[in-house]
Amino acid sequence: MSELLTRSEGELRVAAARAVELAVQRGAAARATASNHGFARIVIRDGVVETAERSGGQSLSVTVFREGRRGSASTESLDRAAIERVVEEAMLIAGHVQPDPDAALPPADWLAITGPAPELYAEGPRGTDTLMAAAGAIDRAAVAVADAVQGRLRVSESVALASENIWALATSDGFCRSARSSQDGRWCAMLAQDGGGSTSDYCQSQGRRADALLPAQAIAERAAERALSALGARTVKSGRYPVLFDARTAHSLVGELAGALTGMAQHRKMSFLANPLGRAVAAPHLDLIEDPFEPLGMASGGFDSEGIAGSTRAILRKGVAEGLFLSTFSARKLGMRSTGNADGFYNLRLVSDAPGGDWLAMLRRLGTGLVVTGLQGGSIDPTSGNWTHAVKGLWVEEGMVVHAVNDVTLAGSMPAMLTGIQAVGSDIERQGAISTGSILIDEMQVGGGA
Incomplete structure (x- = not known):
């Protein structure tokens, strides 16, 4: 009982x-x-x-x-x-x-x-x-x-x-x-x-x-x-640097990607990935897999709130968009069939066929640049994909952490960020429906001190 x-x-x-x-x-x-x-x-x-x-x-x-x-x-x-x-x-x-x-x-x-x-x-x-x-x-x-x-x-x-x-x-x-x-x-x-x-x-x-x-x-x-x-945090010099999102903050990037592929975002033309199916929208080593049937998965389900089952499928395959997240209503608006996603996406897993290794290996791949450990407010324009956030994190030089970072703003464009992903770490964390390791992006604009 x-x-x-x-x-x-x-x-x-x-x-x-x-x-x-x-x-x-x-x-x-x-x-x-x-x-x-x-x-x-x-x-x-x-x-x-x-x-x-x-x-x-x-x-x-x-x-x-x-x-x-x-x-x-x-x-x-x-x-x-x-x-x-x-x-x-x-x-x-x-x-x-x-x-x-x-x-x-x-x-x-x-x-x-x-x-x-x-x-x-x-x-x-x-x-x-x-x-x-x-x-x-x-x-x-x-x-x-x-x-x-x-x-x-x-x-x-x-x-x-x-x-x-x-x-x-x-x-x-x-x-x-x-x-x-x-x-x-x-x-x-x-x-x-x-x-x-x-x-x-x-x-x-x-x-x-x-x-x-x-x-x-x-x-x-x-x-x-x-x-x-995070003690002893200070700002860094403004410039363009490679950026490593730790696994905890990397979830937000996967979430933004999934949000752009919803049926309502596509129908309302409020997506930075317009008409994405069959088009390369992310780095070619990336797959995004949806699995509704994972035992004890945090976002598993045999059917959505309309009674339609999802399916285990690739949303991205080698960076190319193969699927959308559709309810009955959005599917009809787009002339398609529901994918069983009336309540959002099921379990999502970001994987790479060129994995970046554990956390220390990802720091070495970063070289000199910014590690993001927390997002402290900001926004994304859903149509253009312009992405701006105040962040906290770590400054890394030659693969070694030098000091904690605060009072910086990070800016980029989601389409460029997705195609600029260099590696996904094996340090996988799960938050809700999304599982991903840390994500290394080739270059973003860091706004800090002079």
Whole structure:
């Protein structure tokens, strides 16, 4: 029995199917989603439990389609009367919107009525006592690490959290499936200080099963190392230099690439990669692989919120764009077929057939230039791809770290940055859906001192 959930998959399938049945009786096609979620978190600060949080809830949302019009409504109750009310509300809303021929359910033959169901849930204790013990272990390890450097480190917070979710989807074309997922997370933030000032950093570990997370000692040590490495930061001379994004910040580059390849970005012509299919958009040694079916993957799923399955595929192959991320609506606007990405992309992995080696090898490949360890605000123009961020990091000369860096601005163009990727490190980190190692770019504009 789950410590965080109050409903079963069967109960949610019944509720979603009931909403669809009521909509069909009123002359509409329909899609309904019922869900139940639970969350718990423990935060320890200064050796004391600061936050002990537990929350949860349930909901049902229904979307009806009638005569080219679409209406949606939701409720937090799953009883029969509430389901009837929410269907009536959705029907009323649909009657007051302008028709759009592309606002309709996907064709029935697109639906994954049967098919693979990747493992998303791992059994395990996720109650308050378990999280209290986990957060306490991180805090004790962090305090020991801080004590070893004699006053240069202070533990900001130690955190353990867990969540579980169940959801069921039903449509008027006969689709009715459900899924259950779990997520566990651990976190430690440290403050480093010396005569020149102070700085903070963190380490986090997340996954679908607690026993696969980083141990408490490793989390504490990495948080401490990152905080200490940022002490003594200063600016650098403005100029054009090679730039190495560490694995943690490299995720943002992969995310920007994926965002430019969404169906809505292409439809609205708000992408710096216009008409990308069949065109070289990144360095020729790069592949970007999407895998919806990875067991316990953070972005795995057997179907999206429209009931359509994704597929294991190359989004980029040797730098050439081979795929987009399409929902039913965006696919229709582009004259294509949905790729099962109504909720975004599944697990993405950036790989190179010319790998750059581990972190020390990547520093040697960088030679003299800037390492980016944190993005501190900035923006990207989605149409032009002009990219500007304030960053923090490290200055490297001949492959050796010289000093920490702050008060610099980094600028470039995403199309040029993607084609200018020289190597991807083997120091792979996963954040959410994206897995990548550090990324070395040939040249960017660094704005620092005179």
